[in-house]
Amino acid sequence: MRLKVSNLSFGYDYRTVLKDISFTLESGNFLVMIGNNGSGKTTLIKCILGVNRVPSKKIFFNDVDITNFNKWIKIGYVPQKFDDFNYEFPITVNEILNVSKYSKVDEEEKLNLLDQMGILELQNENINNLSGGQMQRVFITRALMNKPELLILDEPTVGVDHDNVTRFYRVVNDLNAQGVSIILIAHDLKASHANYTHVMRLDEGKAEIISSIDQETLGDEA
Amino acid sequence: MDGIIAASFLRAIIEREFMQFALITGILVGLLAPIIGSFVVIKRLSLIADTLSHFSLAGLAIGIFFINILALPIGDPLYIGMAFAIIGALLIEFLRNYYKNYKEISMPIVISLGTALSALFISLSGGFNSSVYNYLFGSILTVGLNFVIIISITTVLILTLIIIFYKKIVIVSFDESYARLLGINVNIFQFVTTIILAIVVSLSIETVGVLLVSSLMIIPVAAAMKIGKSFKSTLFVAIIFSEISVLFGLWLSFVFSVPSGATIVLFNVSILIFVMIFKRIVNKKNIKQKQSIESL
Numbered sequence: 001m002r003l004k005v006s007n008l009s010f011g012y013d014y015r016t017v018l019k020d021i022s023f024t025l026e027s028g029n030f031l032v033m034i035g036n037n038g039s040g041k042t043t044l045i046k047c048i049l050g051v052n053r054v055p056s057k058k059i060f061f062n063d064v065d066i067t068n069f070n071k072w073i074k075i076g077y078v079p080q081k082f083d084d085f086n087y088e089f090p091i092t093v094n095e096i097l098n099v100s101k102y103s104k105v106d107e108e109e110k111l112n113l114l115d116q117m118g119i120l121e122l123q124n125e126n127i128n129n130l131s132g133g134q135m136q137r138v139f140i141t142r143a144l145m146n147k148p149e150l151l152i153l154d155e156p157t158v159g160v161d162h163d164n165v166t167r168f169y170r171v172v173n174d175l176n177a178q179g180v181s182i183i184l185i186a187h188d189l190k191a192s193h194a195n196y197t198h199v200m201r202l203d204e205g206k207a208e209i210i211s212s213i214d215q216e217t218l219g220d221e222a
Numbered sequence: 223m224d225g226i227i228a229a230s231f232l233r234a235i236i237e238r239e240f241m242q243f244a245l246i247t248g249i250l251v252g253l254l255a256p257i258i259g260s261f262v263v264i265k266r267l268s269l270i271a272d273t274l275s276h277f278s279l280a281g282l283a284i285g286i287f288f289i290n291i292l293a294l295p296i297g298d299p300l301y302i303g304m305a306f307a308i309i310g311a312l313l314i315e316f317l318r319n320y321y322k323n324y325k326e327i328s329m330p331i332v333i334s335l336g337t338a339l340s341a342l343f344i345s346l347s348g349g350f351n352s353s354v355y356n357y358l359f360g361s362i363l364t365v366g367l368n369f370v371i372i373i374s375i376t377t378v379l380i381l382t383l384i385i386i387f388y389k390k391i392v393i394v395s396f397d398e399s400y401a402r403l404l405g406i407n408v409n410i411f412q413f414v415t416t417i418i419l420a421i422v423v424s425l426s427i428e429t430v431g432v433l434l435v436s437s438l439m440i441i442p443v444a445a446a447m448k449i450g451k452s453f454k455s456t457l458f459v460a461i462i463f464s465e466i467s468v469l470f471g472l473w474l475s476f477v478f479s480v481p482s483g484a485t486i487v488l489f490n491v492s493i494l495i496f497v498m499i500f501k502r503i504v505n506k507k508n509i510k511q512k513q514s515i516e517s518l
Binding site for chain 2: 049050051070071072073075077079082084085086088089090091092095096098099100101102124126142
């Protein structure tokens with residue numbers, strides 16, 4: 001996996017949100033993005049995901065220009081909120097996972113993932129009966145199921161209880177150790193248990209990369 | 223007395239061709255309507271069926287005008303009705319893109335246009351007559367072989383499409399943003415779905431009439447979603463409710479010589495009310511059980 005962002009500027013209407021951002025992410029890298037609200041973290045993510053249309057030659061995934069990219073299942077994404085999901089109509093966890101499966105995943109792998117996420121017993125539960133935290137784990141399972149090479153997580157542990165935060169980072173760190181690259185948007189770096197390799201601080205659309213930093217020092221500082 | 227009526231109904235089904243046509247049509251519409259209706263309900267587009275049926279009526283009225291006044295040999299007005307349902311779907315799509323932040327505006331505009339055109343051409347064709355009445359309230363007992371063939375082919379085609387694209391249809395319905403991330407072209411998908419909806423709507427008009435088409439699609443689903451535990455079980459229950467309503471509605475329509483649309487929809491609503499009461503009782507029982515467990 002190789003994600004390359006070069007001199008990316010992006011804005012909505014007349015407002016520039018991202019200013020000349022460049023960085024490269026290699027296999028196994030774990031990038032944590034920090035920054036205040038409105039600093040452009042989510043905008044940058046949306047550019048990488050192709051939701052925000054960027055000019056050509058700005059973002060490359062595995063050397064393919066993102067404007068021509070079509071293997072989107074290689075990028076897993078878990079949004080911060082699931083407002084767009086149409087709740088209230090009955091559908092079980094299993095059903096939603098099965099219709100979201102777009103790569104070869106056998107039943108055992110799926111069950112393993114559910115188990116890792118601690119929601120194995122919920123697989124036949126109607127999704128509308130789940131708590132916010134449980135729901136989040138369903139959507140993380142869904143992102144992992146398609147075996148992404150890059151996993152993007154937007155403040156994934158907001159509203160999740162302590163035990164499950166620990167459990168969540170265990171899974172993410174394991175995945176990263178297996179070679180999956182991670183981009184994690186975090187509000188509170190100290191509270192995360194991420195084994196990150198890089199940190200990017202976004203400030204008013206400008207990115208500052210702090211590579212290979214000592215986790216302890218940054219943890220105290222943040 | 224009831225036994226005699228039921229027996230005569232069964233005998234009519236065995237002996238009379240028109241009853242067989244009505245039965246086949248009813249069963250097929252009873253199957254298609256709630257399946258399409260489920261996706262319409264999930265996407266919160268319940269009003270779209272109503273809009274399309276009103277627009278389709280304009281086509282039917284123009285068809286009657288062509289046949290009765292201009293004496294044009296255009297065959298069944300149904301075809302023009304179907305074409306109008308599709309035009310209505312295109313109009314809605316256009317307006318939904320035109321008013322991006324006020325998408326619902328598209329519905330009243332298209333409904334009004336359809337109703338106005340209907341009123342105009344119905345009056346130009348000599349006002350209310352029995353065919354207009356049938357289009358408004360349904361006349362399942364008058365469908366012919368031609369219609370049975372059309373609806374059979376359509377049912378097979380639509381069900382095949384749904385089976386082939388099942389995963390995509392479900393994910394686009396429940397989670398549009400995720401579908402976009404998967405690279406599914408949501409806009410084309412939505413467009414095709416609306417066209418299919420238009421076809422089903424125009425075919426359902428024969429069964430329950432313009433004014434009641436949307437209820438055939440929505441009410442069984444509304445009742446089923448309160449009982450279903452999974453998506454598939456909800457769909458299954460909706461189809462069962464819909465088929466029960468169609469069969470009993472057909473029977474009542476035959477016995478009392480009243481429009482099939484009225485009897486089918488009233489039966490549907492009765493099921494919905496029954497489900498609501500049933501749910502209330504079950505919920506109360508659960509709360510009581512919980513309280514008695516807690517007090518132990």
